[in-house]
Amino acid sequence: xxxxxxxxxxxxxxxxxxxxxxxxxxxxxxxxxxxxxxxxxxxxxxxxxxxxxxxxxxxxxxxxxxxxxxxxxxxxxxxxxxxxxxxxxxxxxxxxxxxxxxxxxxxxxxxxxxxxxxxxxxxxxxxxxxxxxxxxxxxxxxxxxxxxxxxxxxxxxxxxxxxxxxxxxxxxxxxxxxxxxxxxxxxxxxxxxxxxxxxxxxxxxxxxxxxxxxxxxxxxxxxxxxxxxxxxxxxxxxxxxxxxxxxxxxxxxxxxxxxxxxxxxxxxxxxxxxxxxxxxxxxxxxxxxxxxxxxxxxxxxxxxxxxxxxxxxxxxxxxxxxxxxxxxxxxxxxxxxxxxxxxxxxxxxxxxxxxxxxxxxxxxxxxxxxxxxxxxxxxxxxxxxxxxxxxxxxxxxxxxxxxxxxxxxxxxxxxxxxxxxxxxxxxxxxxxxxxxxxxxxxxxxxxxxxxxxxxxxxxxxxxxxxxxxxxxxxxxxxxxxxxxxxxxxxxxxxxxxxxxxxxxxxxxxxxxxxxxxxxxx
Numbered sequence: 001x002x003x004x005x006x007x008x009x010x011x012x013x014x015x016x017x018x019x020x021x022x023x024x025x026x027x028x029x030x031x032x033x034x035x036x037x038x039x040x041x042x043x044x045x046x047x048x049x050x051x052x053x054x055x056x057x058x059x060x061x062x063x064x065x066x067x068x069x070x071x072x073x074x075x076x077x078x079x080x081x082x083x084x085x086x087x088x089x090x091x092x093x094x095x096x097x098x099x100x101x102x103x104x105x106x107x108x109x110x111x112x113x114x115x116x117x118x119x120x121x122x123x124x125x126x127x128x129x130x131x132x133x134x135x136x137x138x139x140x141x142x143x144x145x146x147x148x149x150x151x152x153x154x155x156x157x158x159x160x161x162x163x164x165x166x167x168x169x170x171x172x173x174x175x176x177x178x179x180x181x182x183x184x185x186x187x188x189x190x191x192x193x194x195x196x197x198x199x200x201x202x203x204x205x206x207x208x209x210x211x212x213x214x215x216x217x218x219x220x221x222x223x224x225x226x227x228x229x230x231x232x233x234x235x236x237x238x239x240x241x242x243x244x245x246x247x248x249x250x251x252x253x254x255x256x257x258x259x260x261x262x263x264x265x266x267x268x269x270x271x272x273x274x275x276x277x278x279x280x281x282x283x284x285x286x287x288x289x290x291x292x293x294x295x296x297x298x299x300x301x302x303x304x305x306x307x308x309x310x311x312x313x314x315x316x317x318x319x320x321x322x323x324x325x326x327x328x329x330x331x332x333x334x335x336x337x338x339x340x341x342x343x344x345x346x347x348x349x350x351x352x353x354x355x356x357x358x359x360x361x362x363x364x365x366x367x368x369x370x371x372x373x374x375x376x377x378x379x380x381x382x383x384x385x386x387x388x389x390x391x392x393x394x395x396x397x398x399x400x401x402x403x404x405x406x407x408x409x410x411x412x413x414x415x416x417x418x419x420x421x422x423x424x425x426x427x428x429x430x431x432x433x434x435x436x437x438x439x440x441x442x443x444x445x446x447x448x449x450x451x452x453x454x455x456x457x458x459x460x461x462x463x464x465x466x467x468x469x470x471x472x473x474x475x476x477x478x479x480x481x482x483x484x485x486x487x488x489x490x491x492x493x494x495x496x497x498x499x500x501x502x503x504x505x506x507x508x509x510x511x512x513x514x515x516x517x518x519x520x521x
Contacts, residue, residue: 031323038217040329042354059308067358075375082330087116089379089394096424103158127201132188132212142174148200162277165221189306222298235290238336247479257341321361328355344442369406417446428507448497455493461513
């Protein structure tokens with residue numbers, strides 16, 4: 001199948017909406033504050049029932065009470081493709097020309113083949129700003145996609161790419177990087193606060209701000225003020241933290257991120273849990289599962305502080321009623337579930353993100369939406385709120401109907417894929433090179449979720465398919481695909497996956513590997 005390459009279908013005349021109408025429109029068009037955390041599981045947010053009873057995020061919870069909380073949101077699989085999707089509206093296989101290059105996390109792309117949609121907002125009267133972590137090619141789009149940028153450009157400064165929490169090389173509006181001390185979560189929050197209050201923008205224009213935190217990514221460093229929080233907690237050991245893991249593909253039988261400690265509690269297997277750019281470090285409190293989960297949750301608290309501060313500022317500056325606030329993460333992170341200490345894997349424990357959308361003046365408040373949605377759905381939603389036509393074919397769908405009525409019918413399936421370090425048409429042929437096929441021990445895969453079921457296809461020859469009932473088996477322990485009584489349902493979801501791959505112009509659809517059926521077992 002020919003790979004779809006996005007091209008602008010909006011004329012320059014449309015991009016530059018008439019000046020005579022723009023001032024009146026700007027007074028009505030909403031600001032958009034898009035808060036984007038990193039490696040941040042929905043289980044850390046206390047308004048989610050999956051959260052530990054001791055976890056407390058009062059400000060994010062309050063945001064949920066003032067908006068719609070989505071129970072099942074799948075944004076991406078890891079840092080770079082998740083962000084690429086947020087900039088293009090495409091799944092990883094549709095982000096043409098994006099590629100890893102040089103020392104990790106070095107990367108590049110061709111902006112003609114891979115346009116980023118914020119430039120369309122910019123051309124239509126919005127002030128666009130990006131603050132915080134940048135992880136999508138060394139070209140940050142300053143002056144093209146963004147009016148104002150203050151970012152940690154990891155692909156350009158690879159030697160600095162492990163400095164998640166202090167001492168970052170910060171580029172402002174494409175200028176020379178400056179080594180900047182300070183706890184990064186708080187630093188980014190202050191920059192966002194200044195912007196909301198009027199710095200670096202035209203007060204007459206609506207604005208779009210993408211605020212990208214590096215927390216709670218490894219090395220999971222909390223703010224000093226939170227180091228004493230969550231004392232004396234105890235984390236229950238997940239059921240399948242150690243192999244074997246019945247019904248799962250071969251690679252899942254080899255994962256051993258955790259080993260049994262001398263007192264029976266799991267401890268981190270540091271040898272299998274190494275991460276690129278992050279120097280090995282002991283846990284701040286210890287090396288058991290409980291110690292690591294505690295440290296991870298402590299890192300979330302500064303993000304919760306940030307949400308509280310920014311909402312307060314919006315209210316103080318009388319912008320709250322006209323600002324759409326979106327809170328989500330690039331993906332989740334597993335701590336022991338399925339043996340993982342990781343993202344990347346296709347299970348809810350490792351990739352399911354929190355997602356809360358709030359604008360009480362326009363959408364429902366205090367509601368929970370149980371429809372399964374995707375990160376790529378956010379971009380059509382932003383365009384809908386801004387009153388702008390989509391500039392190219394998007395992979396996602398406008399969420400506005402669910403924001404107006406969280407119980408509304410939602411016929412769209414949600415797809416997510418991991419294609420390692422490959423993007424665009426480079427994913428048309430599924431590699432058999434282990435160095436390219438596996439990322440962090442996880443091979444390429446694609447899944448489709450709709451209703452109560454999730455179907456997973458591992459993109460390696462002769463592997464078992466997976467089908468989980470997310471309602472009755474939320475931990476994804478019971479693979480229905482290996483049971484004779486569910487073969488009709490399995491076939492339906494398998495076909496639906498193929499349809500969605502074709503709808504989104506995935507070249508790989510004609511090159512999928514063989515699967516292990518019941519007859520071949």
